[in-house]
Amino acid sequence: RAYNFNAGPGPIPEQVLQQAQKEMFNFQHAGAAVMELSHRSSLYESIHFAALKQIREILSVPDSFDILFLQGGATLQFSMTAKNFLPEGKKAGFVLSGSWSEKAMKEASFFGEVTEIASTKSNEYRSIPEVNLREQDTDCAYIHLTSNNTIYGTQWKTLPEKGTKPVIIDMSSDILSRPVNWEHIDLAYAGAQKNAGMAGVTIVIARRSFLESAEGNVPPSLSYKQHADKDSLYHTPPTGAVYITKLVTDWIQDLGGIKAVEERAEKKASMLYETIDQSEGYYTGHAEKSARSLMNVTFRLPSEELEEKFLQEAKEAGFMGLNGHRSVGGCRASIYNAVPVEHVEALCRFMKQFQHTN
């Protein structure tokens, strides 16, 4: 298998793929694969509810929150949050820390007024905006932020304390990588394809009282409350993707839970950042040190020619997905949960060797 540093979809733990392969043809003697089962069958339901329960356990989600499995990716959440929670005459407030926050704001603008609360665009999103949510504009219906900026490689070290306004967080690229303080969050969402399994299922974790405060004119298919009331079985869920998420949560539990995952993430990130910092300026990180992401490590080489050569040789050496996002260029190593420590070690060795010979 390749050294997979893709930004998403990213790698899935080998143990999970092997288990899925073993069970693919005949899941627990059912005579069918999971994705061939009725979503109303008790066998599928046992997977569905176990996945929900294990996410709750891993992230210590309080009972006052619902966990949902939806479809449409994180991108549909940009619209769905606005459709549910942005009433006429109010604004949705956005903290802009990268392209995904910009996209979230743009989508929300189709449903009502939006406003920028803070932004680090002027420094090419190298840092996280400084913002005090306790002092935010009173006509905001909610405040939206992105916890990890996949493209620029920055991350909130700790999420800001909430003021009086509900807080919605796009956790697409760092969910299940560190503990979460739910006190300061009303709704979090993430596509599964980076840290939680495969594309197709979107995880939403939301305070029930917030879901109940939604606007009245929301069609059932877009209503969080509807999905919550039906345990995410209002319509056919992405059963195969939920199954993979269930196996990923088993894997996280086997690793030792969220603390163990966080320590592993810190270890992998520090290996790469040390390689960058010890290169005497050959590799330069895009993110300011204080904002460095534990999930996406973005860096440049001395010239675009060298970057091209680096990416080509890395590819030949079995590395996948090291190119930076097309909007920013350079290089990016995404080191989601499923990336083994040994793959990061191999990348650090490759980087040092490349510097030495070039």
Ligand code: PLP
């Ligand atoms: N938000 C963030 C932070 C992302 O990294 C991505 C995808 O990479 C998205 C949203 C969009 O997610 P999706 O493709 O699941 O709609």
